[in-house]
Amino acid sequence: MVFKNQLVKQPLSGIGYLFKGMKLLSHPKLRFFILIPFTINVVIFASAFWFLFSSIMNWIDSYIATLPDFLSWLYYILWPFLMLSILFSFSFLFSTVANFIAAPFNGLLAEKTEKLLTNQQINDDGFSELLKDLPRIFKRELQKLAYFLPRLLFCALLFFIPVFGQTVAPFIWFVFVGWMMAVQYADFPFDNHKIPFKSMKSALSKRLGKNLTFGMMVSFLTTVPFVNFIIMPIAVCGATAFWVDIYKHELINDGKQLEKE
Template identity: 75%
Template sequence: MLNNPTTNTPLSGINYLLKGAKLLSHPKLRFFVLIPLMINIVIFASAFWFLFSAVSEWIQGYMAALPDWLSWITYLFWPFLIFSILVSFSFIFSTVANLIAAPFNGLLAEKTESLLIGEAINDDGMMDLMKDLPRIFKRELQKWVYFLPRLLVCALLFLIPGFGQTIAPFIWFIFSGWMMAIQYADFPFDNHKIPFAEMKKVLAGRLGKNLTFGMLISFFTTLPIINFVIMPIAVCGATAFWVDIYKQELLFTSKQVAIEE
C-alpha cells in the first residue's frame, strides 16, 4: 500500500502532477500505461508535424489583422500568440487522444487507485471493459457537450479586434486548464459512477488546485517529447488527487445523506 487515504495531507496541483510522474514508473502500472502512451505518441507526432508546417503563416495573418494602434505590442504579443496556438492544438489533439484511449485511461486510473489504497477496486476483465464501452464513450460525449459552447466563445474572442484579440490567449489558457482538469479527473470519478454534473461541482470547490493541475498539463502538452507521456502522468496524478481528497469527501457526504434519510 502506497498511501492511506484517511491520513494523507492534500497536495498542491503541481505536486499531484509530480506524484503522477512517479507512479508512472511503478512496475504494477507499466503494462496499463503502455497503450495510452502509444496512442499519445502517434497522435501528437502527427499533430506537431502538421502544426510546425503551418504556424508561421497563421501568426503572420493574425498579426496583420490587428488594428494599427496595437502595432506597438506586436513583438510582445508574438510569444503569447505562439503559446496560445500550441495550447489550442495540444488541447484538441489531446482530446482526440483521450477519446481513443478513454477505456485504457479508465483502466489505468482503476489500477492506480488499487495500488494507492492497497486493495482491488473491482475484478472486471477485458470482456467487461468491452461491454462498458458505450457508457465510457457517452461520458466522453458529455465532456464535449460541456466544452464545445465555451470553446466557441473563446474562439470568437480571437476575432474581435483590439481588446478581444489581446485577452483571448490568456482566457484560452485558463479555460484550457479547467478543461484539462475535468478531462483527467473524470477517469477516477467515472470509475465510481459519479455523475458528470456532480464531478464539476466538486472540482469547482477546489478551483485553485484544479486550475494549477490543468494548466500545467496544458503547458506540458505543448512541449515535444514530454507531451508523449503527459496523458498517463495526468491520469495517475488525477487518480492520486481523487484518493487523497475527493473519495473521502464523497464517501462522507454519502454517509451523511444516508443518515438523514
Template identity: 70%
Template sequence: MNSKNIIDQPLSGLGYLLKGIQLLRHPQLRVFVLIPLLINVLIFASAFWFLFSSITTWIESYMQDLPTFLSWLSYILWPIIIFTILFSFSFIFSTIANLIAAPFNGLLAEKTEILLTNAQINDDGWQDIFKDLPRILKRECQKWLYFLPRMLGCLILFFVPVIGQTLAPIVWFIFAGWMMAIQYADYPFDNHKVSFLTMRKTLATRFGKNITFGMIISFCTTIPLVNFIIMPIAVCGATAAWVDIYKKQVLDNPLNLIE
C-alpha cells in the first residue's frame, strides 16, 4: 500500500474511521489486531448479556421519579434513556477493554504509523511492551483522573429533576464522544512520548473533527458485532489522523514531550 495515497489531505472524523477500516485490512496489520479484537469480543459479549437482562427494570425505575404532570415526557425520554444507558455501558466497558488492551493497541498504532510513513518509530518487540507496562498503566490512570470528575458531573445531572434529567443524556453523549477521541488518539501520541496535557490541547484545536470521530465510535460501540471490531478500527483511524495532522506540529516542539 502506498502511504502517499492513504493520506492526501485532512479528513473528517467519519473519514478517519473509514480510513481505519481500510488500514485494518492491510496484511501487515492483521496479526496486531487479533489480541485487541479477542479482548473486545469477550468484554462486550459479557457486558451486553448483563445489560439486556436489566435495562427494562432500570428505565422503569428512572421513570417513576418523574413528576406526575410530566408523565407525557416518558414517550420522549424512553428512547433517549435507552441510548444513554447503551452509550454509558458501551463507554465503561470499552474503557475497560482499552485498559486491558492498551499495550497491544499501542503496538497496533505503532505498526500503522510505520505503514503510513515507512519510518521506524521504536525498536520495541513483544518483550519490550510488557516491560513498558508500568508507564502504559500510568498513562491510562492519567486519562481516568481527567475523565472521572467530568463523568461524575454528568451523573449528577441525571438526578436534577426535569431540566437535568432532560439535558443529561445529551451532555453525556457529547462528553463520551470527547473521551473516546482522547482514548484512541492517545495511542499514537503516547508512542512518541507526547505529554497527556499536550495531547488534549492539540486535539482541542480541532474539536469538531475529534468530537465527531469520538461520537461515531461511541455510537458504534452500541451496535452488536460492530462493537467487537470498532476498537482496532479506531486505533488505526486515530493514527492516520496523527500522521496527517498532528505529528509534525507536535514533534517540532520538544517541550511537548514527556521528560
C-alpha cells in the first residue's frame, strides 16, 4: 500500500507539511537516506551554535546602545526581535552551508520520499549516476546562492539605518528568511524533475502563505538546540510531501508548459 494513503488530507498551512515531514522521517525505508544529511547538520550546527551563544548577548547590547536616547524605551521591544534576528541569521547562514554540502544527499532523500508517497520511480539512477550528476546539482545550489545573497545584503544593510532601519529590519528579516528557507527546501523535489529555478520560484509565490509559514517554522526550528540537528531531513521530507500534494499534479500531470532557463 502506498504510504500516501496514510497522509491523504492536505494541510491548511505550510506548518502542516513539517508534521508530515516528521512522520515520514520515521519510516524505515528512509532511514538510510537521512543518515548523511543528519550527520552533516550535527557537525555544522554544533560548531556554529557554540560560537553564537558565547557572543550573542554582547552583540545585542552593543547594537541597542546605538539607538538615540529618546528611543531607549524600545529596548524591551527590540531585544527579543534582535535575538531572533541574530539566531535566524546564523541559522540561515549555516543551514545554507549545510544544504550546499548535503545537496546530493538531500536530493536523493527527496527522490526516495516521493517514491514512498507515490509508489512511482522518478529516476533509475544509482549512486554512480548521482556522482555524474554532481556538477548539475552544485550548479543549482550556486544559482540559489546568487538569488539569496543580494537580498541577504539588502536586509543586512537595513540594520545599519538609524532609527527606521533598526526598528523594521528584524521584522523584514524574519519574513525574508522564511521565504529563503521555503525556496531552499522546495528546490530539492523540483530539481529532481529538472524544473527550472525561475519556474519553481513562480510556483511557490502562487501559494505564498503556505510557503512562508513552512519556511518561517523551519527557520524557527533551526534556532532550537538539538531540534536543529534533525530539521534538515524533516524539511526535505515535508517539502517533498508539499510537492506531491500540489505541485506535481500542477506542473507535471497537467502538462503545464514550463519556461526554459
